[in-house]
Every structure is written in C-alpha cells, then in structure tokens.
Amino acid sequence: MFQNSGGLQSLLKDGARHYSGVEEAMLKNIEACKQLSTITRTSLGPYGLNKMVVNNLEKLFVTTDAATIMKELDVHHPAARLIVMAAKLQETEVGDGTNLVVILAGELLRMAEELIQTGLHPSDIITGYEKASRYVDSILHELAVFNVTNQSDKTQVVKALTPVIASKVYGYEGHLASCVAEACIIVTDSGQRFDLENVRVVKIQGGVLDQTQTYRGMVIPRPAEGTVKHVKNAKVAVYNCPLDPQQSDTKGTVLIKTAAELKSYSRGEEEIAQKLVEDIHAAGIQVLVLGGSVSEIVMHFLELKNIMVVKINSKFELRRVARMLGAIAVVRLGAPIAEEIGFADEVSSEEISSTKVTIFRRESESSKVATIVIRASTQNVMDDTERALDDALNTFRSLTKDQRFVAGAGACEAEIAKRVKSYAMSNPGLDQYAVLRYGQVFEIIPKTLAETSGADPNYILPKIYAENNFKVGVDVENGSVKDMSEEVVDHLVTKQWAIKLASDVALTVLRIDQIIMAKPAGGPNLNKKPVMEDD
Incomplete structure (x- = not known):
C-alpha cells in the first residue's frame, strides 16, 4: 500500500x-x-x-x-x-x-x-x-418579427406551427399544421387552459398523410362490443374491474355433488348477472366503458337492455376517458352512484380506413378533448409524424406563455x-x-x-x-x-x-x-x- x-x-x-x-x-x-x-x-x-x-x-x-x-x-x-x-x-x-x-x-x-x-x-x-x-x-x-395576437385565430396558429412540422415531415406541413391548430383551438375554446393531455394522437395504418384528420372528442382504436354501436346523450359508467360474477378478489373452491346442485349454482350465477345489469340499467346507464373482461352471461343481459359496451385495455387511457366524461372509475360489482356517472353527447362506433374505432364526443367547459388521427402507409412514417405533431403541440404550449417569434x-x-x-x-x-x-x-x-x-x-x-x-x-x-x-x-x-x-x-x-x-x-x-x- x-x-x-x-x-x-x-x-x-x-x-x-x-x-x-x-x-x-x-x-x-x-x-x-x-x-x-x-x-x-x-x-x-x-x-x-x-x-x-x-x-x-x-x-x-x-x-x-x-x-x-x-x-x-x-x-x-x-x-x-x-x-x-x-x-x-x-x-x-x-x-x-x-x-x-x-x-x-x-x-x-x-x-x-x-x-x-x-x-x-x-x-x-x-x-x-x-x-x-x-x-x-x-x-x-x-x-x-411576428406575434400571435389571438390564439383562437387558426391562420396565425398555422403560421407559427408550420415550420416546426416542415423540419420533419416536409411537403405535408400545411395540412398537418392545420390539423394541430384545429385541435389546439378546440381544447382552448372558451378560455380553457391548454393541456397536452387533452390532445390525443391515434395512429391508423393505411392511406396517406393528407388523410390525417382532427376529431372533436376522444378516439379509441377498437370497436364497441355487441350490437349497440351508436348512442346519443348517454349516461356513462366506467368500470376498472372485470364485469364477471364468477371472478372475485379471493379464491375459493365450490364442491358440487349432485346435478341439482350444479343446476342451482348455474341459476344463481345467472341471477347475480341479471340483477347486476338491471341495477346498472335502473341507474340510467346507456354506455359502459370497461377496463377488464366481461362474461358472456353479463354481455347477454347488457344486449337485452340495449347498453353499449366499450373495452379499453390501457388503464391510462381509461383514466383519460373517465376524466373527459366527468366520471369516476368504479372498482366494485354493482350499479354506480350518481357521483360516479359521466356524460357523453355522443358515443359511436365508426370505421376509419378498415379499422373500426369508437369516438366519444362531449361539449363541456371542463373537458374539451381533441384527437388527431394520423394516416400513413408505414409504421415508420406514422412514428415520425407523431414526433413532428408532438413538437408542434409543445410549440403551441410555449406560445400560450410567450407569443413572440423570430x-x-x-x-x-x-x-x-x-x-x-x-x-x-x-x-x-x-x-x-x-x-x-x-x-x-x-x-x-x-x-x-x-x-x-x-x-x-x-x-x-x-x-x-x-x-x-x-x-x-x-x-x-x-x-x-x-x-x-x-x-x-x-x-x-x-x-x-x-x-x-x-x-x-x-x-x-x-x-x-x-x-x-x-x-x-x-x-x-x-x-x-x-x-x-x-x-
């Protein structure tokens, strides 16, 4: 040493x-x-x-x-x-x-x-x-050299955002800047503070960048379950748990010895499912947004009551939908109380290209949401376009604080x-x-x-x-x-x-x-x- x-x-x-x-x-x-x-x-x-x-x-x-x-x-x-x-x-x-x-x-x-x-x-x-x-x-x-004097003026906002997009997706910057400006104006309407969370981006493969569109509301890239595809002025419940009477948080074993007991058990499960759906229907619910699975028997009764069902796998997306609709996610089996119920002006299942999507629309002072649907032929082009749109949205966020441009x-x-x-x-x-x-x-x-x-x-x-x-x-x-x-x-x-x-x-x-x-x-x-x- x-x-x-x-x-x-x-x-x-x-x-x-x-x-x-x-x-x-x-x-x-x-x-x-x-x-x-x-x-x-x-x-x-x-x-x-x-x-x-x-x-x-x-x-x-x-x-x-x-x-x-x-x-x-x-x-x-x-x-x-x-x-x-x-x-x-x-x-x-x-x-x-x-x-x-x-x-x-x-x-x-x-x-x-x-x-x-x-x-x-x-x-x-x-x-x-x-x-x-x-x-x-x-x-x-x-x-x-330039000031954005009015953030609701689409022409001024497009001028500010076009160069940001042009640096990554040159040739389509005019159309894409127009889509971003439209989304930003939707979410800041009536003096609402701009929040990046209120502008969603969904990528759907197929078509060209010129077909990129802005939708007022939230677009979920999957169709509604069942046959009900369109509801207007709907009360909405958001469930963050499986809608299945058989599934529970605790594990247990049921010992069935006779055919009568099996028949009674099946009937009991059916009655529980029927009561659950009747309670939900009695609360005035017309659309269910689910974060977990739904059993076939519950789905059967929901169809009988004409209740629309939309499944969302992402828990983050589920929270955004709940916030947009003014709902609180329910984590128990049972009908939601009045404070947990949300509202939508329109919920519809539509088709963009060959992809079925569900669109939630709601005109509210507290939850204005816009979704930009990117259309392109390859995944790489969509990813690069998403990055360009993200830069443009961040530029809009910055110009809400300082309107000066060089x-x-x-x-x-x-x-x-x-x-x-x-x-x-x-x-x-x-x-x-x-x-x-x-x-x-x-x-x-x-x-x-x-x-x-x-x-x-x-x-x-x-x-x-x-x-x-x-x-x-x-x-x-x-x-x-x-x-x-x-x-x-x-x-x-x-x-x-x-x-x-x-x-x-x-x-x-x-x-x-x-x-x-x-x-x-x-x-x-x-x-x-x-x-x-x-x-």
Missing part, C-alpha cells in the same frame, strides 16, 4: 484511470462532444437526412428527430453525456429545438479547441463566452452572428477572440441548411450578410436567400433556451481539467455477445 507513494494513481484502487491537463482531458472531452454534434447536424432543416438507430433492445428508429436520436443512443462518454442531458432538458422545457442545442454546443467547443491550440488560455475563452452569451440574451427580443431559416442566427462579431470589436483584452468565435458559431445553422438543401454555403452566407436585413434567411427550395419572416418563423423562447443550454454545456466542458474514473463495479457483462471471429 505504501510502496508506490508517488502520483495520483497511488491514491486510487487498481484499475482506476485518470487524465489531466489540456491535451489529455480537455481536448479529449471536446473531441467526444464534436463527434456527437456531427451525428445530428445533417438532420437539420426540411431536407435533413435521416439517421438509422438500433437501440439496445434491437428496436429500429429511422428519424431526423434529435431528441429521439439522443434518447436512443447509448452514450457512455461522460462529457458527451452532458450534451445528451442538455438535449433532454430542452425537450422537457420547450419540446422542440433539441438539434439546435446539440449543434451549437458542438460548434462552441470546436471553436474553443481552435483557440486553445493557438495559445489562448481556457479562462479567457470562458470569460469571452460568458460575455457573448449575456449579450445574445439581451438582443434576442429585438429580433422578434425569423427562421437561419435568418435569426445570421443576425446574431453579425451583431456578436461587431460587439467583439468593442471588447479590449484577449477574451475578444472568444467573443468573435462565439459569433461565428451561429453561422453553422444557415450553412447547414444550405448544405442539406444542395446549395453552396460559401455562396449563401455572404449573400445573407449582403442583404443587411435580419429577416433574410435561406430559401431551401430555390437554393437562394429571401425574406423568410412571412413563411418561416421560430419561437423566441425555443431559441433562448437552446442558446442558454448550449452555452452552459460548453462552459462546463471547458472548466474540466481532470478526469478521474474509478474501476467499474461488478463482474463481467453477461449480456454482452461474444465477438465472432471470421473464418
């Missing part, structure tokens, strides 16, 4: 590793973060390229969504995991702009690496980055780059080099948009600067530049959070000068497959 008294290694257990200094620790961390940033960079914009990710459960993801890529990548490098954590925080806080966080963080560290290699001390870089970050935060509100298509980033570079010239001291590079970082967004659309970034960027207008961005369709403020706008808060989180990650990584890794606990990984040698 006391023989090797020199160095940090003598303080740690055998198998521990440590790296220190700029070359070993800092530059290695920066390299890992740059590699992670490179993965998602080409996924930016309407013409962004897909990434094929197979996770640890061998599930396949083909997407341009940076949040999904970060979530499914099993990143082990500790510095790169800081970027993954920042991307997750952006997804939680705003719901969109995760790719912007990853790209900016990687580019900030790449610029820092160049400055370190030219001899600038990391503390000067940190000071410059902090100054520039505060300056960008102070000028961002000046770049607002010009998109790289226009906002190009203006930030120009202003920060001008600000750098007014800073004496070595940190002005870091401020200058901080401004150059934002040029990566218009450059990447130009690259992915097939245009020359070295031609596009100077042309944006030559226009001298903070609304001018990259026109990806024509490979040129123009005023994008009427077509493509980005939410100001999304940009604000993305820049803040990217700057924080870069500063955190630049403050690390030593990495100490303990020996991993536990034995060998039994799940790891052996390496197969080639013949």
Whole structure:
C-alpha cells in the first residue's frame, strides 16, 4: 500500500484511470462532444437526412428527430453525456429545438479547441463566452418579427406551427399544421387552459398523410362490443374491474355433488348477472366503458337492455376517458352512484380506413378533448409524424406563455452572428477572440441548411450578410436567400433556451481539467455477445 507513494494513481484502487491537463482531458472531452454534434447536424432543416438507430433492445428508429436520436443512443462518454442531458432538458422545457442545442454546443467547443491550440488560455475563452452569451440574451427580443395576437385565430396558429412540422415531415406541413391548430383551438375554446393531455394522437395504418384528420372528442382504436354501436346523450359508467360474477378478489373452491346442485349454482350465477345489469340499467346507464373482461352471461343481459359496451385495455387511457366524461372509475360489482356517472353527447362506433374505432364526443367547459388521427402507409412514417405533431403541440404550449417569434431559416442566427462579431470589436483584452468565435458559431445553422438543401454555403452566407436585413434567411427550395419572416418563423423562447443550454454545456466542458474514473463495479457483462471471429 505504501510502496508506490508517488502520483495520483497511488491514491486510487487498481484499475482506476485518470487524465489531466489540456491535451489529455480537455481536448479529449471536446473531441467526444464534436463527434456527437456531427451525428445530428445533417438532420437539420426540411431536407435533413435521416439517421438509422438500433437501440439496445434491437428496436429500429429511422428519424431526423434529435431528441429521439439522443434518447436512443447509448452514450457512455461522460462529457458527451452532458450534451445528451442538455438535449433532454430542452425537450422537457420547450419540446422542440433539441438539434439546435446539440449543434451549437458542438460548434462552441470546436471553436474553443481552435483557440486553445493557438495559445489562448481556457479562462479567457470562458470569460469571452460568458460575455457573448449575456449579450445574445439581451438582443434576442429585438429580433422578434411576428406575434400571435389571438390564439383562437387558426391562420396565425398555422403560421407559427408550420415550420416546426416542415423540419420533419416536409411537403405535408400545411395540412398537418392545420390539423394541430384545429385541435389546439378546440381544447382552448372558451378560455380553457391548454393541456397536452387533452390532445390525443391515434395512429391508423393505411392511406396517406393528407388523410390525417382532427376529431372533436376522444378516439379509441377498437370497436364497441355487441350490437349497440351508436348512442346519443348517454349516461356513462366506467368500470376498472372485470364485469364477471364468477371472478372475485379471493379464491375459493365450490364442491358440487349432485346435478341439482350444479343446476342451482348455474341459476344463481345467472341471477347475480341479471340483477347486476338491471341495477346498472335502473341507474340510467346507456354506455359502459370497461377496463377488464366481461362474461358472456353479463354481455347477454347488457344486449337485452340495449347498453353499449366499450373495452379499453390501457388503464391510462381509461383514466383519460373517465376524466373527459366527468366520471369516476368504479372498482366494485354493482350499479354506480350518481357521483360516479359521466356524460357523453355522443358515443359511436365508426370505421376509419378498415379499422373500426369508437369516438366519444362531449361539449363541456371542463373537458374539451381533441384527437388527431394520423394516416400513413408505414409504421415508420406514422412514428415520425407523431414526433413532428408532438413538437408542434409543445410549440403551441410555449406560445400560450410567450407569443413572440423570430425569423427562421437561419435568418435569426445570421443576425446574431453579425451583431456578436461587431460587439467583439468593442471588447479590449484577449477574451475578444472568444467573443468573435462565439459569433461565428451561429453561422453553422444557415450553412447547414444550405448544405442539406444542395446549395453552396460559401455562396449563401455572404449573400445573407449582403442583404443587411435580419429577416433574410435561406430559401431551401430555390437554393437562394429571401425574406423568410412571412413563411418561416421560430419561437423566441425555443431559441433562448437552446442558446442558454448550449452555452452552459460548453462552459462546463471547458472548466474540466481532470478526469478521474474509478474501476467499474461488478463482474463481467453477461449480456454482452461474444465477438465472432471470421473464418
């Protein structure tokens, strides 16, 4: 223990590793973060390229969504995991702009690496980055070009949501934005507070994305049981237990010795089922929503009383239906009391494509719900569309708090780059080099948009600067530049959070000068497959 008294290694257990200094620790961390940033960079914009990710459960993801890529990548490098954590925080806080966080963080560290290699001390870089970050935060509100003055105006909401969807499902953004805007307006009607839980998304395979529709109410992707398929102005009871007299919470054994006893037992079961259904019918119930199974004998009596039965396997979906209908889930066999009964304007079993669905409709101040039914030919397209709609819904949630939008298509980033570079010239001291590079970082967004659309970034960027207008961005369709403020706008808060989180990650990584890794606990990984040698 006391023989090797020199160095940090003598303080740690055998198998521990440590790296220190700029070359070993800092530059290695920066390299890992740059590699992670490179993965998602080409996924930016309407013409962004897909990434094929197979996770640890061998599930396949083909997407341009940076949040999904970060979530499914099993990143082990500790510095790169800081970027993954920042991307997750952006997804939680705003719901969109995760790719912007990853790209900016990687580019900030790449610029820092160049400055370190030219001899600038990391503390000067940190000071410059902090100054520039505060300056960008102070000028961002000046770049607002559009305000959503009325959240019930479908035209304004569609304009705000279209670019969010276009970045993932280009070509269908107009129709999909219209569907999302319609759903958001339904659930916020009469001044109701917007809640993501009130907008449901159901995927039905078959057809094309143009057939995606918004339904007022809740759509359950399974038909009603029995023959009753349509009820209006219905009292609804929600049962979270099996509707079967034979099933009980306690187990027991019945010993039957004679045929008479068997006949009596069967008749008793039938009488219990009949009384249960008569009690339910007497309470005025016309629709039953069940979370468990229903016996054949109970189903027979329900049919005689013309009571509609809908089964929902998901307990979470069952709770949502109960909340929407104003009902309380019953967990006992017996008729519901008045407080447990819900109400629906209409419950109907309909057919979308070849899939039978059940739609619950209710016009109420307290429970306005809308469902967007996605139609597409493959599961992968439906999944990617669902992610795009989720981003759009989160953007609407953000605009209920802050209605300001900045010009998109790289226009906002190009203006930030120009202003920060001008600000750098007014800073004496070595940190002005870091401020200058901080401004150059934002040029990566218009450059990447130009690259992915097939245009020359070295031609596009100077042309944006030559226009001298903070609304001018990259026109990806024509490979040129123009005023994008009427077509493509980005939410100001999304940009604000993305820049803040990217700057924080870069500063955190630049403050690390030593990495100490303990020996991993536990034995060998039994799940790891052996390496197969080639013949």
